[in-house]
Amino acid sequence: MSTITAQPANAKKSLKQDIYEHPDFYQIDSLLTEEHKLIRSSIRDFVKREISPYIEDWAQRAHFPYEIVKKFGEIGAFGPTIPQEYGGGGLDYISYGILMQEIERGDSGMRSTASVQGSLVMYPIYKFGSEAQRKKYLPKLASGEWLGCFGLTEPDHGSNPSGMVTNFKDKGDHYLLNGAKMWISNAPKADLAVVWAKDEKGRIHGLIVERGMAGFSTPETHGKWSLRASATGELVFDNVKVPKENLLPNKSGLGAPLMCLDSARYGIAWGALGAAMDCYESARRYAAERIQFDKPIGSFQLVQKKLSEMLTEITKAQLLNWRLGTLMNEGKATTAQISLAKRNNVQVALEIAREARQIHGGMGITGEYSIMRHMMNLESVVTYEGTHDIHLLILGNEITGIPAFS
Numbered sequence: 001m002s003t004i005t006a007q008p009a010n011a012k013k014s015l016k017q018d019i020y021e022h023p024d025f026y027q028i029d030s031l032l033t034e035e036h037k038l039i040r041s042s043i044r045d046f047v048k049r050e051i052s053p054y055i056e057d058w059a060q061r062a063h064f065p066y067e068i069v070k071k072f073g074e075i076g077a078f079g080p081t082i083p084q085e086y087g088g089g090g091l092d093y094i095s096y097g098i099l100m101q102e103i104e105r106g107d108s109g110m111r112s113t114a115s116v117q118g119s120l121v122m123y124p125i126y127k128f129g130s131e132a133q134r135k136k137y138l139p140k141l142a143s144g145e146w147l148g149c150f151g152l153t154e155p156d157h158g159s160n161p162s163g164m165v166t167n168f169k170d171k172g173d174h175y176l177l178n179g180a181k182m183w184i185s186n187a188p189k190a191d192l193a194v195v196w197a198k199d200e201k202g203r204i205h206g207l208i209v210e211r212g213m214a215g216f217s218t219p220e221t222h223g224k225w226s227l228r229a230s231a232t233g234e235l236v237f238d239n240v241k242v243p244k245e246n247l248l249p250n251k252s253g254l255g256a257p258l259m260c261l262d263s264a265r266y267g268i269a270w271g272a273l274g275a276a277m278d279c280y281e282s283a284r285r286y287a288a289e290r291i292q293f294d295k296p297i298g299s300f301q302l303v304q305k306k307l308s309e310m311l312t313e314i315t316k317a318q319l320l321n322w323r324l325g326t327l328m329n330e331g332k333a334t335t336a337q338i339s340l341a342k343r344n345n346v347q348v349a350l351e352i353a354r355e356a357r358q359i360h361g362g363m364g365i366t367g368e369y370s371i372m373r374h375m376m377n378l379e380s381v382v383t384y385e386g387t388h389d390i391h392l393l394i395l396g397n398e399i400t401g402i403p404a405f406s
C-alpha cells in the first residue's frame with residue numbers, strides 16, 4: 001500500500017479514481033469497427049474495476065495476483081486470435097492489439113501475463129502442435145484454468161537464442177531434458193512451459209513441460225524494480241523425462257520461437273502505447289489542476305511543449321499500430337515492420353513516462369500516480385522480446401540485406 005497520504009492542496013487525486021479516457025487527436029476511432037470499440041470499452045471497464053484499484057499495492061509488495069488469471073480467461077484476454085473451437089476468441093489482430101493496449105494501460109506486468117499466455121504459449125501450441133495437443137491444452141489455457149510460460153532465454157543466451165544449450169536426448173519411449181531458462185514471465189505459477197531446446201543434432205524444437213514432472217523446478221526471481229506485479233522466474237530441467245507426445249511436431253528450428261515473438265512483439269507495440277497514453281492523460285490533468293505562481297502549470301510554455309510532444313508521438317504510434325494491425329489481419333506484416341513498431345512505441349512510451357514524471361513534480365515519484373510504475377515497467381519492456389538495439393539491427397538487416405548481429 002502506498003505510504004504517501006498528503007497531496008498538494010491544489011492537485012486533485014485523479015488517477016486513483018481511474019477516470020482515464022484515451023486521446024484520439026486524429027479520430028483514429030473512426031477507423032475501428034463497432035466490435036473493436038465494444039471490446040475496448042469492456043476491457044477498459046475490466047481494468048478500471050479489477051486492476052487499477054489494486055495495482056499500486058501489488059506492485060509495491062511485488063505480489064503477482066494469481067486470481068487475475070481466471071478473470072482474464074473469463075473476459076477473453078487469453079488467445080483472442082485463436083479459433084473459438086479451441087476456446088480462443090476468433091478475433092482479428094486489431095482486437096488483440098486493443099486488448100493489450102488497455103491491459104498495459106493498467107500495468108505492463110498484467111499485459112505480460114496475458115500476452116505470454118496468448119502469443120507465446122497458446123500460439124505455438126495452436127500453430128506447431130498436434131490436434132491432440134491443441135485439444136488438451138488450448139481450452140484450459142484460454143479459460144485461465146491453466147497458466148503457461150515460454151522458455152527461450154538462458155543465462156548465457158539472451159539476444160542470441162540460437163546459442164542455447166538446453167537440450168534433450170531421445171531415450172526410446174521418452175525424451176530426457178536438461179538445461180535452464182532464465183527471466184521467464186509467469187514461470188513461478190505456471191502449470192506448463194513451452195520450452196525451446198536442442199535435439200542431439202542441434203536442431204531447436206518446442207516441448208511442453210508440465211509442472212509436476214520430476215526434475216522440473218521454477219525458482220522465482222526476486223528483487224526486481226520493474227514489472228513487480230508480474231511473476232518472473234527460472235525454469236530448471238534436471239533429467240526431466242518428457243513424454244514423446246509433448247514435442248510440438250509441426251515446426252522446428254529457431255524460426256518457430258521467432259514466429260511466436262512476432263505475435264508477442266506486435267502486442268507489445270500496442271501495449272506500450274497504452275502505458276504512454278495513461279502517462280499523458282495523467283500529466284494533462286495534473287497540468288490543469290496544479291497551481292504554481294498563481295496559475296495552472298499547464299499555462300506555462302515549457303509544460304505545453306512537453307504535452308504537445310507527447311500527443312504528437314502518441315498520435316504517430318496510434319497510426320502505426322492501426323496500419324500494422326491491418327497488415328497483420330491480411331497476413332502481410334513482416335518481422336521488420338513489427339520490430340519498427342515495437343522499438344518505436346516502447347521508446348516513445350519511456351520518453352513520455354519520463355516527461356510526465358517531470359510534469360507531476362515530486363508527486364510523480366510516488367505511487368499516488370501510475371507514472372513511475374509505468375516508467376520502471378517499460379525498462380523491462382524495452383529489453384524483453386528483443387532489445388531496443390536488436391530491433392534496430394533487424395531493421396538494418398532489412399534495409400541493407402546485411403545481418404550485423406555477429
Ligand code: TGC
Pocket residue numbers: 111112113115116150152153158159160161162185253254255256258259261262264335384385386387390394405
Ligand atoms: P537468423 O539466422 O536470422 O534466423 C534463424 C532462422 O529463423 C528464421 N527466422 C524467422 N522465421 C519466422 N519468423 C521470423 N520472425 C523469423 N526470423 C528469422 C530464419 O529465416 C532462419 O531460418 P533457417 O531456416 O534459415 O534456419 O537468426 P539469428 O540467430 O541470426 O538471430 C536473429 C535475431 C538476433 C534477430 C534473433 O535471434 C532475435 O530476435 N533475438 C532476440 C531474442 C528475443 O527476442 N528473445 C525474446 C525472448 S521471449 C521474451 O522476452 C518474452 S517477454 C514476454 C513478456 O513478459 O511480455
Ligand code: FAD
Pocket residue numbers: 116149150151152153155157158159160182183184185186227232380383384385386387388389390393404405406
Ligand atoms: P543480452 O543479450 O546480454 O544484451 C545485453 C546488451 O547487449 C543489450 O543492450 C543488447 O542490446 C546488447 N547486445 C546484445 N547483442 C548485441 C549485438 N549483436 N549488437 C549490439 N548490441 C547487442 N525470455 C523468455 O524466453 N521468456 C520470457 O517470458 C521472458 N520474460 C522476461 C521478463 C523480464 C522481466 C525480463 C527482464 C526479461 C524476460 N525475458 C524472457 C528475457 C528477455 O527476452 C531478455 O532479457 C532479452 O532478450 C535480452 O537478453 P539479455 O537480458 O540476456 O541481454
